[in-house]
Amino acid sequence: MKIAEIGEFGLIKRISSNLEFRRQGLIMGIGDDTAVFRPGEGKWLLMTTDMLVEGIHFSGHFASYEQIGWKAVVVNVSDIAAMGGIPACATVSIGIPPQLELEAVEEIYRGMRKAARTYELNIVGGDTVKCPPLLVINVTLVGEADEGKVIYRSGAAPGDIICVTGPLGGSAAGLQLLLNRDLECPEEARREALSFHLEPQARVKEGLLLSSEGLATSMNDISDGLASELHEISQASNTGFVIDYDLIPIADATKEVAKSCGTDPVHWALYGGEDFELVFTVKPRALEKVERLFAKCGFSLYRIGHVTEKEKGYLMRGGPGGEMQISPRGYNHFTE
Amino acid sequence: MKIAEIGEFGLIKRISSNLEFRRQGLIMGIGDDTAVFRPGEGKWLLMTTDMLVEGIHFSGHFASYEQIGWKAVVVNVSDIAAMGGIPACATVSIGIPPQLELEAVEEIYRGMRKAARTYELNIVGGDTVKCPPLLVINVTLVGEADEGKVIYRSGAAPGDIICVTGPLGGSAAGLQLLLNRDLECPEEARREALSFHLEPQARVKEGLLLSSEGLATSMNDISDGLASELHEISQASNTGFVIDYDLIPIADATKEVAKSCGTDPVHWALYGGEDFELVFTVKPRALEKVERLFAKCGFSLYRIGHVTEKEKGYLMRGGPGGEMQISPRGYNHFTE
Numbered sequence: 072m073k074i075a076e077i078g079e080f081g082l083i084k085r086i087s088s089n090l091e092f093r094r095q096g097l098i099m100g101i102g103d104d105t106a107v108f109r110p111g112e113g114k115w116l117l118m119t120t121d122m123l124v125e126g127i128h129f130s131g132h133f134a135s136y137e138q139i140g141w142k143a144v145v146v147n148v149s150d151i152a153a154m155g156g157i158p159a160c161a162t163v164s165i166g167i168p169p170q171l172e173l174e175a176v177e178e179i180y181r182g183m184r185k186a187a188r189t190y191e192l193n194i195v196g197g198d199t200v201k202c203p204p205l206l207v208i209n210v211t212l213v214g215e216a217d218e219g220k221v222i223y224r225s226g227a228a229p230g231d232i233i234c235v236t237g238p239l240g241g242s243a244a245g246l247q248l249l250l251n252r253d254l255e256c257p258e259e260a261r262r263e264a265l266s267f268h269l270e271p272q273a274r275v276k277e278g279l280l281l282s283s284e285g286l287a288t289s290m291n292d293i294s295d296g297l298a299s300e301l302h303e304i305s306q307a308s309n310t311g312f313v314i315d316y317d318l319i320p321i322a323d324a325t326k327e328v329a330k331s332c333g334t335d336p337v338h339w340a341l342y343g344g345e346d347f348e349l350v351f352t353v354k355p356r357a358l359e360k361v362e363r364l365f366a367k368c369g370f371s372l373y374r375i376g377h378v379t380e381k382e383k384g385y386l387m388r389g390g391p392g393g394e395m396q397i398s399p400r401g402y403n404h405f406t407e
Numbered sequence: 408m409k410i411a412e413i414g415e416f417g418l419i420k421r422i423s424s425n426l427e428f429r430r431q432g433l434i435m436g437i438g439d440d441t442a443v444f445r446p447g448e449g450k451w452l453l454m455t456t457d458m459l460v461e462g463i464h465f466s467g468h469f470a471s472y473e474q475i476g477w478k479a480v481v482v483n484v485s486d487i488a489a490m491g492g493i494p495a496c497a498t499v500s501i502g503i504p505p506q507l508e509l510e511a512v513e514e515i516y517r518g519m520r521k522a523a524r525t526y527e528l529n530i531v532g533g534d535t536v537k538c539p540p541l542l543v544i545n546v547t548l549v550g551e552a553d554e555g556k557v558i559y560r561s562g563a564a565p566g567d568i569i570c571v572t573g574p575l576g577g578s579a580a581g582l583q584l585l586l587n588r589d590l591e592c593p594e595e596a597r598r599e600a601l602s603f604h605l606e607p608q609a610r611v612k613e614g615l616l617l618s619s620e621g622l623a624t625s626m627n628d629i630s631d632g633l634a635s636e637l638h639e640i641s642q643a644s645n646t647g648f649v650i651d652y653d654l655i656p657i658a659d660a661t662k663e664v665a666k667s668c669g670t671d672p673v674h675w676a677l678y679g680g681e682d683f684e685l686v687f688t689v690k691p692r693a694l695e696k697v698e699r700l701f702a703k704c705g706f707s708l709y710r711i712g713h714v715t716e717k718e719k720g721y722l723m724r725g726g727p728g729g730e731m732q733i734s735p736r737g738y739n740h741f742t743e
Contacts, residue, residue: 098451098557099557099559102560102643103490103559103560103561103643104455104486104487104489104490104560104627104628105453105454105455105486105487105489105490105492105550106453106454106455107451107452107453107454107490107552107557108451108452108454109451109452109554110446110450110451110452114446115434115443115444115445115446116443116444116445116446116452116549117441117442117443118441118442118444118496118498118531118532118547118549119440119441119442119498119532120498120499120500120532120533120534120545120547121500121534122500122501122502122534122536122538122543122545123536124502124536124537124538124543126539127536127537127538128536150440150441151440151441153440153441154439154440154441154443156441160454162454162455162456162547163456164456164457164458164545164547165458166458166460166543195454196454196455196456197456198456198457198458198545200458200459200460200463200464201460201463202458202460202463202541202543203462205538205541207458207460207502207538207543209456209458209500209534209545209547211454211456211498211500211545211547213452213454213549214441216443218445221434221435221443223435223439224438224439224440225439291440292440307438307439
């Protein structure tokens with residue numbers, strides 16, 4: 072069935088009737104001029120937004136609509152996680168070509184509801200508009216963090232240890248498989264790499280543990296590639312960094328895909344982006360505690376380098392190129 | 408200069424460097440994974456979003472880019488006003504065709520900053536993405552209201568008086584002038600009607616007065632036309648309504664344009680929308696107090712009818728058609 076057949080109000084009814092409310096504090100969800108909610112006591116609020124455009128950020132040819140909806144929410148959850156917060160309330164604006172099948176929109180919302188359940192947030196409102204010829208999805212997420220416990224990019228200092236919460240480059244590997252369907256690769260590796268790209272996870276629990284224990288001095292989520300994220304931390308903190316080629320975690324599936332492509336997967340880790348792991352810095356004396364807590368919770372932790380004086384620049388040691396400068400490039404809209 | 412020449416990061420630098428922060432409580436604006444702010448004590452939060460699509464909601468041929476930016480913020484402020492809240496923090500996502508002139512985007516932000524100054528809110532973050540071939544603007548706004556003071560649609564009861572905060576149909580009049588450039592109309596009326604459409608005001612102070620004094624039993628902003636808004640209040644409150652044709656306020660400029668079109672301007676008031684005045688209900692015994700307070704603050708107030716039992720339906724009395732049923736139709740995306 073085409074959207075045009077049921078109209079805006081029919082569509083809103085369809086997509087809002089299935090929303091469950093996952094969190095306390097919601098006073099009015101969908102159904103008035105605005106949503107209304109009560110912030111937790113002693114909480115600071117976090118607010119982030121991401122716009123996803125068909126053909127730029129996603130394609131119905133590459134991903135299922137459910138995966139697109141999932142990812143549209145999770146990329147925002149990841150930004151909240153990168154501050155050490157937890158997600159609370161989301162609004163979803165969706166610009167729809169009128170000839171799109173109703174089922175596609177319902178699938179997008181199915182993916183969003185799945186993400187809302189997984190990360191315990193409420194979808195509290197939104198806007199559905201006509202947008203020929205493109206599907207455009209904008210999610211805005213408000214989250215909460217304990218007063219004063221937010222982790223910024225700016226707190227790193229020379230000597231701090233740099234850690235990440237999971238293997239990197241997997242999303243780029245999955246994208247390669249989508250762009251090049253003939254790429255030969257073991258089935259299990261293919262499935263895993265595709266899932267890195269299409270069904271990313273946000274590291275909310277890891278971020279929350281670090282903020283609640285006051286353990287991280289700075290943090291970012293890896294949405295634009297490790298190189299870009301470390302540069303952001305370094306610029307905000309007025310430092311340099313050095314990372315070790317051999318310590319950058321790469322999943323076996325990513326290595327398999329890289330082998331098929333004849334590429335070094337560390338390149339994907341540095342510049343690929345969309346891995347949605349967290350990169351953070353800790354004081355050397357806090358590292359043991361972080362390791363103990365992460366192990367206790369079953370979280371992954373990889374130590375990959377340390378923060379240096381600004382003058383030392385941005386370095387990677389080891390690996391085929393020897394010591395090299397890491398440039399800050401990531402994906403740049405409008406020039407690429 | 409084309410956006411493509413300065414790239415995403417150049418663009419973000421340009422548009423974020425001019426942002427002023429208007430309100431206390433903002434801890435981190437643009438520059439980290441999320442914005443961070445401290446909600447006022449004892450406040451509930453309001454959250455609303457609107458997506459504006461080129462060719463559907465606006466056109467650079469009809470409006471200046473500054474007016475488009477202004478309106479994109481104000482339509483959200485109006486939703487906060489309709490709950491009796493005040494705006495606090497906004498995020499702006501903008502999907503841009505790469506060949507758009509940089510000046511157009513800067514003008515959009517000039518209009519947004521003007522709205523931010525006028526309504527004392529902070530623009531705290533956003534997303535800028537490539538979106539060929541369309542300009543898409545999404546604004547999400549978080550506002551605050553005193554705990555328990557929010558005004559919903561659902562509180563109207565038979566006997567309550569229906570009031571509006573300003574003349575209606577003006578936005579539709581302005582739109583007619585834009586769609587039909589040859590329409591003859593006195594210059595002053597033309598200017599005023601265009602301003603109704605292109606530079607609407609949100610009634611934050613009026614809404615706040617009603618909520619802080621606990622005077623309104625229900626409220627909506629008139630974004631989809633008086634008929635549609637009164638139906639929403641009636642459905643949420645399980646009531647009917649009757650309004651008086653002769654009491655519906657129409658500005659002189661709107662009457663002039665309507666005369667040129669050979670249209671009844673009350674039709675525009677009922678079905679045109681985008682007037683962004685507030686429609687609200689009050690107990691008869693509270694009316695005098697509302698009138699006194701509004702007069703004291705220099706706010707406009709028009710009494711236009713009253714709430715009835717649901718069985719009485721949705722009526723307009725007086726006027727050329729005599730007593731007639733008011734249908735709930737407004738603009739419906741996808742079917743129009």
